[in-house]
Amino acid sequence: MTKLNESEILEQLEDIKGWEYNEGALETTFEFKNFKETFAIMTRIAFECEAQNHHPEWSNVYKTLTIRLNTHDAGGVTIKDFKLAKTIEEIIESD
Numbered sequence: 001m002t003k004l005n006e007s008e009i010l011e012q013l014e015d016i017k018g019w020e021y022n023e024g025a026l027e028t029t030f031e032f033k034n035f036k037e038t039f040a041i042m043t044r045i046a047f048e049c050e051a052q053n054h055h056p057e058w059s060n061v062y063k064t065l066t067i068r069l070n071t072h073d074a075g076g077v078t079i080k081d082f083k084l085a086k087t088i089e090e091i092i093e094s095d
């Protein structure tokens, strides 16, 4: 898996609104209704991460969820990160 360069990353980012390239990772923050809803979404995302064998750096404070995606094995952002970011968007939009 080869890491993408910055212009490739910025080009791919045009397809997923709300995400940005920050300090070597794709990053976004979501705000939900309350903690229960946030944690339920995190659980659904976690199953999909397992299925893709690709895992986020994330943090949750009450109803705020921050997600950072990069590919440790490649030392940067790869197409796997974009695939997972799009999946996360689908999960949240289907809610």
Ligand SMILES: C[C@H](O)[C@H](O)[C@H]1CNC2=NC(N)=NC(=O)C2=N1
Residues within 6 Å of the ligand: 053, 054, 055, 056, 069, 070, 071, 072, 073, 074
């Ligand atoms: C052995 C296993 O396939 C690897 O450690 C996978 C698991 N999940 C991963 N997740 C992320 N975000 N980056 C990786 O490089 C990665 N590698």
